[in-house]
Amino acid sequence: MATTIRILVRPPAAMAARRVTAQVKAALATTRWGDARAVHSAAVDAPDTSAARHDVLVEVESTERSADTYATHAHELVQLLYDTEQFLRVEADIATAAFDPAGRTITGPRPRAAAGSSDCSANAVAAAHDWALQAMNVPAALALMAPNRVGGRGVVVGHPDSGYSDHPMLGLNRLDLTRDRDVISNDDDARDPLRKPKTSIFNLLPNPGHGSSTASVLVGNGQGPAAGAFHGVANSATLVPIRATESVIQVFDSDVAKAVRWARQHGCHVVSMSLGGKGLFGLEDAIQEAVDEGMVVLAAAGNQVGFVTAPASYDNCLAVAATTSASKPWDGSSRGSQVDLSAPGACVWAALFDWKPTPPAFVLRQSDGTSYAVAHVAGVVALWIAHHGHDVLVARFGKGNVQAALLSLLRSPGVCRVPPQWDNKKWGRGIIDAAALLRAPLPAPHAFAGRRGAAPTPERDPIDRLAASLGRSRADVAKAVDRMLGAGASNDLALVRRFEGELAYHLADPVTRDTVIATGKGAAPAAPMVVHGASPQLRQRMGLSG
Numbered sequence: 001m002a003t004t005i006r007i008l009v010r011p012p013a014a015m016a017a018r019r020v021t022a023q024v025k026a027a028l029a030t031t032r033w034g035d036a037r038a039v040h041s042a043a044v045d046a047p048d049t050s051a052a053r054h055d056v057l058v059e060v061e062s063t064e065r066s067a068d069t070y071a072t073h074a075h076e077l078v079q080l081l082y083d084t085e086q087f088l089r090v091e092a093d094i095a096t097a098a099f100d101p102a103g104r105t106i107t108g109p110r111p112r113a114a115a116g117s118s119d120c121s122a123n124a125v126a127a128a129h130d131w132a133l134q135a136m137n138v139p140a141a142l143a144l145m146a147p148n149r150v151g152g153r154g155v156v157v158g159h160p161d162s163g164y165s166d167h168p169m170l171g172l173n174r175l176d177l178t179r180d181r182d183v184i185s186n187d188d189d190a191r192d193p194l195r196k197p198k199t200s201i202f203n204l205l206p207n208p209g210h211g212s213s214t215a216s217v218l219v220g221n222g223q224g225p226a227a228g229a230f231h232g233v234a235n236s237a238t239l240v241p242i243r244a245t246e247s248v249i250q251v252f253d254s255d256v257a258k259a260v261r262w263a264r265q266h267g268c269h270v271v272s273m274s275l276g277g278k279g280l281f282g283l284e285d286a287i288q289e290a291v292d293e294g295m296v297v298l299a300a301a302g303n304q305v306g307f308v309t310a311p312a313s314y315d316n317c318l319a320v321a322a323t324t325s326a327s328k329p330w331d332g333s334s335r336g337s338q339v340d341l342s343a344p345g346a347c348v349w350a351a352l353f354d355w356k357p358t359p360p361a362f363v364l365r366q367s368d369g370t371s372y373a374v375a376h377v378a379g380v381v382a383l384w385i386a387h388h389g390h391d392v393l394v395a396r397f398g399k400g401n402v403q404a405a406l407l408s409l410l411r412s413p414g415v416c417r418v419p420p421q422w423d424n425k426k427w428g429r430g431i432i433d434a435a436a437l438l439r440a441p442l443p444a445p446h447a448f449a450g451r452r453g454a455a456p457t458p459e460r461d462p463i464d465r466l467a468a469s470l471g472r473s474r475a476d477v478a479k480a481v482d483r484m485l486g487a488g489a490s491n492d493l494a495l496v497r498r499f500e501g502e503l504a505y506h507l508a509d510p511v512t513r514d515t516v517i518a519t520g521k522g523a524a525p526a527a528p529m530v531v532h533g534a535s536p537q538l539r540q541r542m543g544l545s546g
Contacts, residue, residue, distance in 0.1 A: 005074045006093040007058040008254050008282050009081060020056045027084045033077070034062065039154045042123040055282045057093070057254050070094075071533025075502045079537040082498055089281055093254045120347040120366050126325035129230040129364075132217070132344035132376060135327065137417075138233055141380070141434035145387050151236025152382035155390070157218065158263025158271040160256050163192035163243035167362045169230060169351035170212050170220035172237055179266045181257040182243040190241040196355050207246050209353045209360070210392030213367065214274040215239055216351035218375040218382075222364070230349055230364060233379025233434075237386070240268055245275055247439055253280030256311070260286040264293050269390050272378030273299040273317075274371030278504045279310025279469050288316050294390065294399040296381050300370035302334035305510075307471025312374075313338050315468075318407065321427050322346060327419045333370050335426035336471045340407065341416050342427050343380075345373035346516035381406065387438045397445055408443050415440050462496045470507055472517065480507060480516040485541050502538055506531050 009020060024039050038155045039060050062073055074092035081090045112431075133139060142150055156176070163182065164175055180190035194208050219239045220232035244259035254273065260283070263271050276299065289298050296522035298318040304311035312334075322333040322345020330346040331333065346368045348532060354361040385393065386404065397405045409415055415437050416430030424430070467477040477489035484503065489495055496503070506512045510533050531544070 001111040002437055003062050003070060005060045005062050005070070005077060006254060007060065007074065007077055007081065008055055008089075008091050008093050008280060009058055009087045010055050010089040010281070011086070012088055015056065017056055020058065022223040023084065023086050024058050024060075024081065027081055027086075028060075028077075031080060033080075038358070055254075055285075056258075056534045058175075064226075068533045071505065072214075072535060075505070075533065075535035075538065078501065079498075079535055089497075090478065091280055091282075092505070093280055094505060102291040103207070113299065120325075126347040126366070128174065129222075131325055132348055132372075133233060135323075135325070135344050135431065136233070136376060136380060137433045137435040138380070138383075141383055141438050144435060144438045145383065149386040149389075152219075152234030152379065152386045153236040155234065155270065155382040155386045156268045157213055157234070157237055157239045157378060157382055158242060158260070158268035159211065159218070159239050160242045160244040160259035160271070160273055161214055161275065162207055162209065162246060163190045163211045164215065165192050165194055165209060165212045167209075167351040167353075169216050169220050169222045169362070169364055171216070171219050171232060171235055171239075174219040174235065174237065175215075176238050176240050178244065179240045179268075180257075181240075181259070181262045183255050183262065184246070186518070190243040192243065194360055195351070196358070204221050208246070209351075210274070211241060211243070211422055213350045213352055214317075214371050214375045215241065215423060217271060217348060217372050218379045220361045233376055234382035234386075237379070240266065253277060253283040253310075253377070256344070257283040257286035260290055260297070264290045264295060269295060269385050270378050270381050271295060271297045272375055273297070273311060274369070274374055276300055276302045276309030276312060278501075278508050279313065283311055284314050287311060287314060291316050291403050292400045294394050294402045296385070296403045298374050298378050298381070300374040301336075301339055303332050303369055303371075305334055307469075308334045308336045308338040310469050312468050313471075316403075318373040318403070319428075320370060320375070320377045322368075322370045323427075323431055327417070327431060329427050330368065330370075332368060333373070334471075337425060338468060338471075339426065339428040341377065341410055341429050342431050343376040345370050345376075348372040348376075377432055380432050380437060383434055384437050388442065393442075398440060401445075405443055409437060409440050412440060412443075434476065462493060462500045466496075466504060466507065469504055470513070476517045477507075480513075483516055483542075484538065489541075498540060502535060506534065 008490045021039055028034050060077060071094055078090045078092050081087060125131050130155040170453045181188060182190050192208060192211055216232060218232045219235050221235045222230035237410050242259040244255045244263055260271055266503060290297050298320060301312050301319045301321040308319050311317045318340045319338045321335055321339045322330040322341040323342045324330050324346040324491035347366045348362060350367050352363050352365045352367060354363050393402050411429055422430060463474055463477055467474045481490040481496055
């Protein structure tokens with residue numbers, strides 16, 4: 001059975017995919033890949049004159065079925081393409097489950113066995129279907145809105161995820177199925193196939209139904225007696241489902257980049273991403289293009305790994321951590337300096353599925369994850385945009401400053417609720433208060449210069465980028481780079497940039513990270529390095545055999 005190795009390349013100028021294919025074939029002609037592999041190339045998205053870059057996704061067919069060898073081959077191909085000196089950037093678009101070897105999800109929800117079970121059952125607050133809306137002061141915010149704007153009416157939210165379903169709690173009347181997209185299959189049907197979760201070596205943590213669950217807390221409109229008071233934050237907004245992933249932690253970032261660009265090209269005002277991974281340069285650029293067009297882009301901080309995962313770790317993306325019904329940080333949430341704010345994410349009621357019958361049964365249950373936290377905040381952002389009007393915000397701040405203006409407000413006193421003993425260095429400015437955000441006067445134009453949301457430096461320091469994506473200090477990452485690439489390598493930024501994608505892949509694995517980065521005073525000498533899926537080029541630099 002053939003698999004596909006995906007490599008994102010950035011030519012020095014706009015280049016037709018067929019020309020990239022020819023260059024790649026020429027580069028591989030004298031290697032072991034020369035005869036046995038088919039090569040295909042395609043633009044990351046449709047031609048778009050507003051895009052600053054023209055990245056091309058190269059697909060190389062492989063018969064490899066071992067996850068580690070698959071990764072080795074992908075990283076080897078990256079180095080072979082760099083050797084041609086024909087491309088500015090090359091990076092393997094390779095999914096990894098190394099963030100959580102125990103098998104827990106990064107950004108995906110953890111469904112509970114039954115509604116109100118575990119610690120939720122003993123909490124009267126969490127038992128109410130609308131407890132999260134109350135915690136964010138959403139009912140008071142809705143009372144502030146004009147009738148023709150209440151509930152986010154007129155605002156369009158792009159939703160890259162696993163697609164949509166007919167779940168009655170989802171709010172099918174809020175979905176725009178004329179603009180939906182499946183970037184995986186490259187067609188206009190974003191319906192989630194809802195296949196029973198089945199793992200494979202390339203999909204260790206499948207999340208069927210995830211898109212329906214996260215969409216339900218964003219725009220849900222519960223139907224039937226079982227729904228009770230259940231509805232989403234912005235249940236009059238429009239949601240454009242974009243099927244971009246089957247596993248919210250094993251993300252092919254080029255698919256997510258396509259999804260973000262689709263949302264931008266089709267009139268979305270907000271992009272909500274309940275997903276995370278190691279990151280890819282093409283996704284960061286796609287987010288920047290969206291921000292430059294006046295959109296607000298948000299992502300889940302991550303689950304069970306501590307540090308903030310990409311794309312939430314990017315400077316141009318708002319990062320959201322999760323809290324409990326007691327307004328305390330959820331212990332499963334990522335945290336760190338990149339977190340902008342927090343929102344309910346534990347014991348959240350959502351549209352879920354019972355996978356025992358075929359087809360799966362629709363249920364309303366409680367679940368945990370920063371997936372829900374970011375969807376909640378995206379809903380509040382939709383209310384804010386509807387309340388003021390997107391055209392008004394653009395006219396006041398300029399297209400590229402809408403997100404920066406919002407962030408300036410979120411950092412203003414009183415807009416986020418700050419519980420006792422809150423650590424804003426880990427959990428952001430507090431828990432979002434929707435009513436306070438809508439009441440807050442808009443800042444003066446240009447009063448937020450230098451805030452997050454400005455365009456990243458094109459050739460940003462790769463050490464800083466790795467440190468941000470791993471939640472570690474620059475000094476720690478520099479030590480790791482020196483150990484992996486050779487003494488003093490951290491001072492050779494061109495070399496680090498060449499291996500950056502592979503370094504991110506390996507250092508995301510806690511086993512590798514812990515053996516490469518010594519922590520704490522008096523830390524023992526670093527243990528023998530453990531790397532899985534390393535390219536021959538990296539193994540040579542590390543002095544590893546095989």
